[in-house]
Amino acid sequence: MSETPRCPNCGEELEYMEYVNLSVSWGTFDRYYEYDSDDARELECIYRCPSCGTIIANSEADAIEFFETGKLPEERKFPQRLREAMREVASLYEAHHFQPPAELTSSG
Numbered sequence: 001m002s003e004t005p006r007c008p009n010c011g012e013e014l015e016y017m018e019y020v021n022l023s024v025s026w027g028t029f030d031r032y033y034e035y036d037s038d039d040a041r042e043l044e045c046i047y048r049c050p051s052c053g054t055i056i057a058n059s060e061a062d063a064i065e066f067f068e069t070g071k072l073p074e075e076r077k078f079p080q081r082l083r084e085a086m087r088e089v090a091s092l093y094e095a096h097h098f099q100p101p102a103e104l105t106s107s108g
């Protein structure tokens, strides 16, 4: 196992990332490539820093790449429906009176 990668935004050491899927649920995906739920593996997810919410990867392959190298995928363009899912998550934050991470609300 390589050195623990850090969030490119807040610098937090990331033992795990949060994943967010298109039906708006979330949990953890750790540096040993384990989800907290068996169902999560089947879902199409984005992966983000649990500390600041920065989106680090938009596929499991990219998330594993990040854990292995500590580097972001070169291509960070998200499909439109992922953007829509991100807005949906942002609205959930707002519904619960939390400030959504900037990454969820920027038009990108």
Ligand SMILES: [Zn+2]
Binding pocket: 007, 008, 009, 010, 011, 012, 049, 050, 051, 052, 053, 054
């Ligand atoms: Zn962070």
